[in-house]
Amino acid sequence: MSTTCDTLVLGAGAAGLMCAAHAGPGTLIVDHAASPGEKIRISGGGRCNFTNLHTGPENFLSANPHFCKSALSRYTQWDFIDLMAQHGIAWHEKTLGQLFCDGKATQVVAMLVTELRRAGADLWLSTTLRDIRHDGSRFCAILEREGKTRQITARNLVLATGGKSIPKMGATGLAYDIARQFGHNVTETRPALVPLTFSEGPFAPLSGTALPVRATCNGTAFDEAALFTHRGLSGPAILQISSVWREGLPVTLDLDPGARLLDALRAQRRTEGRRNLTTELGHHLPARLVTYLTPRLDLTGNLADQSDARLVQITDALRAWHLRPTGTEGYRTAEVTLGGIATDGLSSKTLESKHLPGLYAIGEAVDVTGWLGGYNFQWAWSSGWAAGQAI
Ligand code: FDA
Numbered sequence: 001m002s003t004t005c006d007t008l009v010l011g012a013g014a015a016g017l018m019c020a021a022h023a024g025p026g027t028l029i030v031d032h033a034a035s036p037g038e039k040i041r042i043s044g045g046g047r048c049n050f051t052n053l054h055t056g057p058e059n060f061l062s063a064n065p066h067f068c069k070s071a072l073s074r075y076t077q078w079d080f081i082d083l084m085a086q087h088g089i090a091w092h093e094k095t096l097g098q099l100f101c102d103g104k105a106t107q108v109v110a111m112l113v114t115e116l117r118r119a120g121a122d123l124w125l126s127t128t129l130r131d132i133r134h135d136g137s138r139f140c141a142i143l144e145r146e147g148k149t150r151q152i153t154a155r156n157l158v159l160a161t162g163g164k165s166i167p168k169m170g171a172t173g174l175a176y177d178i179a180r181q182f183g184h185n186v187t188e189t190r191p192a193l194v195p196l197t198f199s200e201g202p203f204a205p206l207s208g209t210a211l212p213v214r215a216t217c218n219g220t221a222f223d224e225a226a227l228f229t230h231r232g233l234s235g236p237a238i239l240q241i242s243s244v245w246r247e248g249l250p251v252t253l254d255l256d257p258g259a260r261l262l263d264a265l266r267a268q269r270r271t272e273g274r275r276n277l278t279t280e281l282g283h284h285l286p287a288r289l290v291t292y293l294t295p296r297l298d299l300t301g302n303l304a305d306q307s308d309a310r311l312v313q314i315t316d317a318l319r320a321w322h323l324r325p326t327g328t329e330g331y332r333t334a335e336v337t338l339g340g341i342a343t344d345g346l347s348s349k350t351l352e353s354k355h356l357p358g359l360y361a362i363g364e365a366v367d368v369t370g371w372l373g374g375y376n377f378q379w380a381w382s383s384g385w386a387a388g389q390a391i
Contacts, residue, residue: 003028005122007391008141008154010174012036012123014380015363016160017112022388025120028152030127030143033170037109039162042169043377048105050084051077051381052374053097059375061243062368063187067343068379071351075385077378087111096224098373132157132178134356156358156391160384163337163364164189171331175341175365183355185342187367191334192243195234196251196325203228209286214254215241223257228289232325239372242328243338253321255285262315265303269311273304277314285318293318336376340367350390351383360387 006026009016017037020029035041040048052059055077057069081099084091089111090102101107116123124145131142139157143150159175176186206228213226215237227235233251241251261284268280278299281290293299297317306314328334341361345354351366353359362383370376 002151002153004153006154007156007158008139008152009121009158009160010129010178011160011162011363011365012125013038013160013162013363014040014112014377015162015365015384016158017109017116018381018384019158019160019360019362019388019391020121020123021112021115021119022385023119023121023156023158023391024388027116027119027121027391028124028154029116029121030124030129030145032126032128034126035109036113036123036125038169039166040109040112040377041105043105044100046105047100047103048108049094049098049100049374049377050091050108051080051099051378053077053093053099055097055375055378059371059373060368060379061192061338061370062343063339064343064367067346067348068368068382070348071382071386072378075382077374079385080378080381083111083115084108087114096373129174132181134182134359139358156360158387158391159341159359159361159365160363161365163340164331165191165334165337165364167331175361179341179345179361179365182353182359184345184353184361187339187342189337189339191328191331192338192369193239193335193372194242194328194330194333195229195232196238196242196245197232197327197329198323199326203232203292204230206288206292209288210235211255211286211289212257213237214257216252216254217241217245218249220244226253231329233323236372239335243369243371245325245328247327250322250324253323255289255318255321256315259319261318262311265306265311265315266308269303269306273302275303277301277303277306335372336364336369338369340365340369343367349386351387352390360391362387 005028007023009020009029012031020027060068089107127145133140139154141152161175207230210227214223222237222240224236226237351360363380
């Protein structure tokens with residue numbers, strides 16, 4: 001069976017659905033999964049952190065930090081918020097500009113599917129790509145659906161199959177393979193927004209302990225919560241810093257990001273000099289962490305026993321805890337893939353290939369990776385919209 005369409009979109013995730021909703025009639029969007037937008041469904045604990053009020057190019061990592069500017073400025077967080085309003089989907093700001101649905105993330109998936117149907121696009125699920133070629137003027141895809149082989153001819157092909165994170169959810173490197181097949185470079189890919197691991201598992205006794213920190217690596221810092229796990233460190237501050245961490249680099253934790261501890265200890269020493277140092281520290285840090293640090297920092301005696309120099313020494317140590325991760329939890333749990341289809345082969349305005357007219361790449365498959373906090377979905381919406389408009 002053979003079908004001709006204007007545009008074939010591979011991948012019915014965030015970017016592909018958005019693109020199909022704007023590419024219009026004659027668009028066929030296909031996915032090997034049984035449902036569209038599975039990552040949207042599970043994101044944000046089922047409430048989808050769908051954008052961030054403060055989205056700007058500075059919240060993205062890429063070999064070319066300017067690449068994301070055009071799409072982000074032409075389809076902004078406000079445009080997506082408008083779309084949510086048109087569909088009556090209520091939302092709230094949780095923290096740091098992060099917007100979540102009041103209800104379920106599936107509302108966002110339903111909204112995008114409604115939009116693409118309204119635009120006259122067709123959605124095929126449980127569909128496998130067997131082969132893709134370009135005959136000089138058109139793309140020819142061999143698809144398998146419901147046990148039948150179908151040949152699709154399309155003027156445009158949009159790569160929207162995302163990155164490699166969470167293979168159990170159907171993530172594959174398909175977009176990278178096809179991009180390479182058509183002459184594009186793919187930058188090194190690695191798991192990002194991912195917990196960091198330590199070979200000696202020094203934190204097992206702290207597992208479950210969370211506190212606000214400033215995590216710094218390679219000149220970049222994030223002020224958010226860190227969470228100790230059995231194998232290492234997680235929590236927003238660590239997930240953020242994992243995107244800039246590289247093998248061999250230390251990560252420094254400031255356990256007193258507000259820089260208030262030294263003054264507090266001095267004040268308590270004046271009024272409660274007989275209080276145990278560790279008891280006082282337990283008012284500022286989680287008790288289990290104080291117990292863990294006690295032998296390591298030799299935290300003994302009363303507050304009155306501590307000289308000013310000693311208090312400075314202790315607080316300095318707490319403000320610069322150098323840790324050496326040995327790895328990450330990998331693609332199994334990474335929220336995103338860093339790197340991807342090199343931006344130098346794509347138009348930043350339309351996301352179209354500079355080598356092969358009619359070929360587009362959008363979303364996470366491209367070497368544009370957002371911080372934690374709704375930025376990755378905004379990139380999916382903006383890049384999907386930009387390609388859809390251009391088509
Ligand atoms: P996406 O991965 O969404 O879609 C790709 C589609 O292609 C999938 O439907 C997949 O089935 C399909 N596909 C893959 N290989 C295929 C093949 N070989 N054949 C056919 N189809 C194929 N971001 C954010 O901004 N806010 C948040 O709250 C979260 N939360 C979050 C939680 C978790 C657990 C994860 C894993 C990720 C997030 N993210 C996030 C990141 C966000 O989900 C991600 O950046 C976007 O979904 C990327 O959108 P894409 O459309 O590019 O890929």
